Amino acid sequence: MADVKSDIEIARAARKKPILEIGEKLGIPPEHLLPYGHDKAKVSAEFIAAQKDRRNGKLILVTAINPTPAGEGKTTTTVGLGDGLNRIGKKAIVCIREASLGPCFGVKGGAAGGGYAQVVPMEDMNLHFTGDFHAITAAHNLLSALLDNHIYWGNEQNIDIRRIAWRRVMDMNDRALRQIVCSLGGVANGYPRETGFDITVASEVMAILCLARDLKDLERRLGNIIVGYRRDKSPVFARDIKADGAMTVLLKDAMQPNLVQTLENNPAFVHGGPFANIAHGCNSVIATTTALKLADYVVTEAGFGADLGAEKFFDIKCRKAGLKPDAAVIVATVRAMKMNGGVKKDDLNREDIEAVRKGCANLGRHVQNVKKFGVPVVVAINHFTSDTEAEIRAVKDYVATLGAEAILCRHWAEGSAGIEALARKVVELADSGLSQFSPLYPDDMPLFQKIETIAKDIYHAGEVIADKTVRDQLRVWEEQGYGRLPVCMAKTQYSFSTDPNLRGAPSGHTVPVREVRLSAGAGFVVVITGEIMTMPGLPKVPSSERIFLNEDGQIEGLS
Template sequence: MKTDIQIAREAKLAPIQDIAKQVNIPTEELYPYGKHIAKVPHTLVDEEKVQQSNLILVTAITPTKSGNGKTLTSIGLTLGLNKIGKKAIVALREPSLGPCFGMKGGAAGGGYAQVVPMEKINLHFTGDFHAITSAHNMISALLDNYQHQNKFNGKMLKEVVWKRVLDVNDRNLRQMVSGVGGNANGVMSETGFDITPASEIMAIMCLATDLEDLRHRIENILLGYTADNKPFTVKDLEVAGAIVALLKDAIDPNLVQTTENTPAFVHGGPFANIAHGCNSVLATKLAMTFGEYAVTEAGFGADLGAEKFFNIKCRQAGIAPKATVIVATCPALKMHGGVAEDELKQENTEGVTKGLENLAKHVENMQSFGQPVVIALNRFPWDTDAELAVVKDWASTKGIRISLMTAFADGGEGGMELAQAVVNAVEHDNSQLDFSYQEEAGVVTKLETIVKNIYGGEGVVFEGRAPLMLRRIKRLGLEHLPVCMAKTQYSFSDNAKAYGVAKNFKITIDDLIINTGAGFIVAKAGAIMRMPGLPKVPAANNIDVINGEIEGLS
């Protein structure tokens, strides 16, 4: 079969105005970025139409190195919905350069279920990530200047909590000292970099509802503490207007198309293991405004992305899915069933059966949120009929809708079975949104609830800075904020090697990061890093420009 980039390059793209016309987006409102990409004004969101649309969440079982194909399934489902006569739009996150040049090589779907133009989406796109990086680091520069200008008058902050960001994987930047070289180079301090998808500016842009809300959230960003322990914010720095100016264009969602020329919004890109893992509220609401069905995804497994989608994004945005799709694959189930990575292409029904424990836990979790569940069994070429039958039979005995997904090879036709199952769930099942915890619950209670009810653990242990931050959060009156767990994506626990369904464990929280602009508390668990490193052989080694064409993205 052809590579993803070959398929994407051979796709016949329609002018972006024609894509907009399909769903009645006013073409005179578009801000084109070339022939096939356009910004759509966020002011076109129609809340009445949002409430009438059918929002579908796509999530997955715990990820493994074999992959699940969640973005591929989101796109394939959307293609399938359009094939069966439903006006459907997919809303996805923008890829980060970190994974593109690190582990993944791209994040725009796969095979015949992609968003295109794939190379542009995977690389600089419309510059949103660069705008977020610039806005974040502009605050850093202005804050450092404030420290430099006030170091002799008693106004200098005694503690700065705002780091810098960069959209690359670079472990050397995690912890560093800045301002070395003498008085002329500022105030020497210990600092570090996070990756741009972990930036609070990224979270803010993905949760903001308009420019006024964006400004309000930016003003609320906590930068540090004064000599008398009072919080110091961007509003105190008096630079919110400048930061909004840098984000004025970035806040508008990006319209592109699928390989079958249906509309797609791609906007925002927080990771789900270190941030809240959902595309922007505005992109989702535009998809709901102009689509009968709006399909969106939440990053990594359902224990991370979906939990945050419900408890953070839906809570703040006032939206709720009509159904949730959980993506599973036989190779991933076999890994969770104890099968070695180099044996995944060999038939092993026992491994699949054992791995179903992981799928069952995710189904239970999604149902606890009041969601009708549909399983998308994403077929790999080496899957055997016997292995697929194990999963189908299990779902049948549990009364759970399940459909094969072959959109990678078959495009929209391969997503029709899943599309019909989703429509059946929307039309015949009752859906509601039950949050995991109430806003008035304390931070400890919220974390304990997630660990016990979603992860299946025994509780939480607080170490390092976490006890200090718990006291600080309480003193500042911020316990009402939801929590955003920063945890390994490879396990329900904080041990990345605990496949399947981990048991008899506690989650260790070593820091709590206050994001008053985004409106949540980040709980850093275990060895998770907010600035990833590169693998031994980065994907960048395979990316090149040959005869004027980019090769190696996938």
Template sequence: MAVMANQMTDLEIAQQTKLKRIRDIAESLGLQEDEWEPYGHYKAKLSLNIMNRLSTKPDGKVILVTSINPTPAGEGKSTVTVGLGQALQRLGKKAIVAMREPSLGPTMGIKGGATGGGYSQVLPMDEINLHFTGDFHAITTANNALAAFIDNHLHHGNGLRIDPRRIVWKRAVDLNDRALRHVVVGLGGPAQGVPREDGFDITVASEMMAVFCLATDLHDLKQRLARIVVAYNMDKQPVTVGDLGVEGALTLLLKDAFKPNLVQTVEHTPALVHGGPFANIAHGCNSVIATKMAQKLADYVVTEAGFGADLGAEKFLHIKSRLAHIRPEAVVIVATIRALKMHGGMAKDELHTENIAALQAGLANLQKHVETIQAFGLPFVIAINRFVTDTDREIKTLIDFCDMQGYPVSLTEVWEKGGEGGIDLAEKVLHVIENETNHFAPLYDVNEPIPEKIRKIARIVYGAKDVEFSAKAQQQIKQFAEFGWDKLPICVAKTQYSLSDDPAKLGRPKDFTITVREWKPAIGAGFLVALTGDVMTMPGLPKQPAALRMDVDENGNAVGLF
């Protein structure tokens, strides 16, 4: 919801909230003294031994929160996720919120923060949005340690016969830094290494992040790290981390970060905030270990997947659910009238004015995302995340549309009212869980040929006419089959702003073709990345980055984090 003149900002609300000590939150979950490790007064790391102690306990029900295609107008998916968790707690349900950690790239770039908003936030928001418990620093360090091991191997004789022109592992930094997209390393003579081209990914787009978030335990983490393909040798055969023999060292660097982080919401609902892969490049979900642990600690787990149902939700349902054996009980599809008006052709600077025609035109985008969730066989509820600029006529138009289509819908006011503003949504979600049939099933079988898997995603989820492959992508498909990689799920890297691979095509485009220009095998993570459009793995900063509004006051308090 937009901030009115007499209302506090998200940061002000967060700073004025009286938090409970993390011991109280841990005890509310029934955790034993040796199962949590405090990081200050309001954050804790949770022991992996919890999973062993609670192994026979039935899993809690998972509720997935997704949305329509995002716009600069904002959707508030994280805010609804937190608000729904708080509402379930108000209804007497034992609930946990499970979310991703924010990346410093978007935080310093466009968003300014990503921990929910208003009276539906995870706290302490300033710490979570900045360094938190150091997880991303550990992942970045592991990523760059691997890069150092590769270059060291070249320098000391290259026993694996790595082709320096075919090293695919990049360095990483968790910032938007376009100057690092393409670099040259090893300059300065024989003592400085072997000169070669290199580049940086943002940490949240790296395979190291994806591996971290999909591992089920430390043993699985080490095995996944060993499978990462870092280069190809002179015979064009893959070279892995296991070939370098450094998977143990990388696991050691990640062992503490791998423990899920426990925090709380404004209303003291427990929250596990852990991992953070981008959804337009990677799979866009919080860590498997945090979600599975949340299922053991609560009866209801409210989690979100990045961007719209065409990206995060599709990847949650095809990659994370399949790997972790998670069967979501229901999906919440977040929509805002502001965003729907933009999808209907309205300019951002005009959104404060009523425009029923633009809203009606934009409803096609919402309908497509509903159809996608229906295709997976899942019950759903549409959450209208209310903004102060929404008029009564616009709200009625949207609710009437949902009623006419038979879509469960709830007007949600969790930014302004916290859990109280999500009671109706929570009751409707519980209703569909208890009364509607769940026929959840993936849209493709992993044993299908690679082109067929991505065609099913493009046609059913995006509404595309077809998929085209560049000559390079076609050659890679043949190569992947030879290496035995063709039975992996697909992770599409695509613009978040459109159902197509063209960010300018808002609403519900028709008769478009998705073009796969290149593939990136993420064998450690366990999927194949299809690069479409002009999606880049290292974003740049905008002309006026959010960092320009950030500061710290004389008492050490954060300023301008949203």
């Protein structure tokens, strides 16, 4: 194994084509590409608007089982499948999210794929890229500054400073900033109050950018952000303090999707990046809908396991954007089946067919859940060299009992050549007309019932518990006209339950709702369960300790 190259070594050796050539493959004229160097560009709003009457291609969602420390390779499979579709002669585009600096320097790593199924330039994608996240951070914190400034200069809107709902954000994991007191130091600095920071990917501005259809829709949604409440408990919106125009200006370029390429020079849109455990976990609507106009097949992903990413993709993104997915791929690994079957990480390289069979319950739950949305499913077994034929057969046999097929994929090691079988199966499913997509719950269902529906139908929970204050808050929002909004569950990604250590396919557990937040601009209610944090912390040994510039000035340690 000594000759196996690292992801960054493979990415660095890529033979990239000029980004104008990649745009040309999609029919995007050079004047409608705003290049950031030679290998990435933004697509103009004018070009996107001109495509609205074109026929849509087929939409394929890539999701996964609950992630384990062994790694499932969902983004790697998304990229590999895009390359595989192009390899078999289909015009396909990959749509994925941008990477957050917090997890990049923390524990999760980057978001560009891996092995020979990557999007490049990998270093740029995992760091500052085209500056979208910085623009979102700036727009969010501009609203924070304008809010405090409004109160300082007389508080014309009569905002109750005890009921300010808008925090600040930064794109880094920093537990010290979760709860802070601001405006200390005397009269000149304003009114001291308790507040805090969330990570940028949890910002409502991020969600808004990822759900907005165009700049006009973006400005409308930004204006609808609730920043706080008056003493009579009536909401104060961002438009009330005249913040929406300036925020839109900051986000003007960030709204344009980023075009890059895979290692095999196929087009990829990389745009937006809300987390799936604390936000809605999908790339931007504008990138996906644009790709659907330019390709016959669009492969996109939803973050973490299907209990989070796929549910939110279906119930929030597809509902809001009018999208109808044609097929879904659930990524699993033999190693993860063994972990779910009780095998410790250090023992994963030993064959254990019984543990694989036992651990398949987690995969089975996800397959059944996705089918509840009416979308046909195929399982992608992301191959590891330690997998044995008997273990692979055990997964395939189990999936067959669910009325689905599991296909072994070697894209990490072989690129598109290793995923041809999956690409052909996806085309078969997407072209079959079998998809009868519908969201899990209707718009007019009461908010708490929506929470219960997700908890019971997707998590297989026995009950949802919430304090009277939470239930009362949901009723107030319903009275204010927000009852038709979908709910966005903030939950651990590691389990169907709210206990990250409860593996497999637990049933009958309790889902405690700790807090609810109204994202009126994005158009959903965030439901915070268990111990989930909207500002993550760094681990004891963060990935940043392994990231450095080598003697040639090249970045090492990114993954």
